[in-house]
């Protein structure tokens with residue numbers, strides 16, 4: 001399909017060409033699904049060359065550090081538990097093995113579609129200890145919060161979470177403070193923002209003078225958002241705009257936000273590539289600590305190492321494009337991934353491999 | 361994994377709703393959208409409705425997703 005056949009898209013591309021972003025503008029998309037759409041529809045190729053689209057830390061699987069993967073692997077090794085996880089986590093390499101390896105060895109590792117699956121299994125199997133690998137950004141965190149409150153109310157005592165949830169705005173600020181990273185504007189994630197709204201980006205946009213536009217997921221949405229960013233830059237404005245206004249409201253989803261902070265408090269969190277970011281993670285409030293798998297299933301800390309040669313850290317910060325990793329497509333491919341950015345269906349390396357390999 | 365899908369609410373029973381999306385019916389949890397009523401379109405992520413969609417736009421989104429998934433098969 002040639003998307004330029006679409007008259008709305010043609011119009012917006014013409015508008016972008018006319019606006020002539022002269023000096024080279026770097027726009028980071030902070031959502032793995034945006035990365036996929038940009039690659040899949042070849043949007044990089046139809047916009048002016050002066051606009052550089054870079055992928056950020058928007059894939060939850062990719063930003064989970066090796067140390068967490070290793071700890072989870074140790075838990076499955078040392079305790080007789082049922083672990084529920086989203087499918088993408090299965091193949092992420094830890095220092096020595098992956099969850100897939102453990103599953104092949106006979107460990108009880110189940111793929112879930114919804115976090116409810118894990119709680120329902122725990123209810124049906126009271127003699128099994130069940131751990132949900134709670135991963136994801138603000139889109140997913142309210143789901144875990146609902147599940148924890150439900151387990152609490154229903155007094156389910158064989159259910160636990162291994163929590164690696166992370167918060168997006170704090171990561172954006174860390175990237176902006178990094179002198180190696182050049183970001184002029186953010187294409188903000190649509191479904192994270194469906195929960196948090198546009199307000200959390202306001203102080204970031206003003207303080208660092210970066211336009212932020214919350215974008216939908218159609219090619220047209222992304223192009224229109226880029227156009228909105230370029231217009232802001234031209235007018236010397238640093239606002240937060242909502243392009244995806246059919247779903248995102250300024251205040252987000254207040255019911256969901258309330259639930260998150262009934263269950264969790266903010267805490268520091270380590271991101272692959274970005275390191276420790278203050279207040280970018282969540283910890284269970286005291287009332288809910290009995291669901292914390294890290295407390296109930298202690299394991300020896302092992303020295304974690306990143307896969308040798310993998311540049312995921314730089315890819316996640318937007319310093320390197322996947323093509324610039326020496327292993328890309330030679331050694332590291334979706335069928336034999338070296339790093340998480342190639343494993344996850346939303347990882348930047350996977351997106352570039354799948355749709356842009358030949359254009360490199 | 362943040363992919364979320366639009367669906368129409370057909371029936372509500374406490375915290376659960378029957379929704380239809382691209383001809384497929386399923387059950388989703390609506391705890392996070394307490395204002396949702398029958399006939400609303402919602403964005404569904406991992407078995408939960410996370411936000412109500414502006415009605416006028418819902419049909420357009422569905423078209424896009426049909427095309428997206430169709431395209432993924434090739």
Ligand code: SF4
Pocket residue numbers: 309310311312315322325326327328329332333337338339340341342343349
């Ligand atoms: S191509 Fe593979 S090895 Fe290189 S950064 Fe991406 S995931 Fe890591």
